[in-house]
Amino acid sequence: MAYDNGALDATLAAAAGDDAALMRELRSAFLESALRQLDLLKRARCDGNWNVAAMRLKGLAASFHADDLLAAAERALNAAPGEPMVVREIEAVLHNFARPLRR
Template sequence: MLYENGALDANLAAAAGDDAVLMAELRGAFAGSLARQLDLLKRSRCDGNWDVAAMRLKGLAASFHAVELIVLADEALASAPGEPTVIRKMEAFLSDFTGQPA
């Protein structure tokens, strides 16, 4: 599943300007944070841990204006802990963003 990252990419470009190194660092920081928070979400088994991980993902998404990820985080918040469809969608988002398989 592909996600439209136009707003996310536009915000990263606005922050980095013409600095390709900074753009790569920002993309790497976002991808690294997303991977860590997704790992926490995947390991969550109780409502509290699941909600905290989903809220962290939503906060990360909001700070980078990643609208698609905000929607996915909201979906996670409305789901039961360990919901596989939510996890797969977030893994697909990360894979699409990084260009690497999940």
């Protein structure tokens, strides 16, 4: 499955301008927040906790125009708590977003 970071990168670039350090910091903050919500999703044992984490992830994705993450979060909202396919999809999207940080 291929993921496109274009909209996220454009949003971060609009906020950071030509400041590469700020761009890295914003990407890192985005990723840290998304990973925190993923952790909550993984630990959710009821519909309420699962939905709260999925909605937070969806809101974060929408705020940063991270379309792939937005779609994955939407699938999480329509899935049962702990659905492994949804969790793996979100992990893959976040892994892809993290790649530019490892350069």
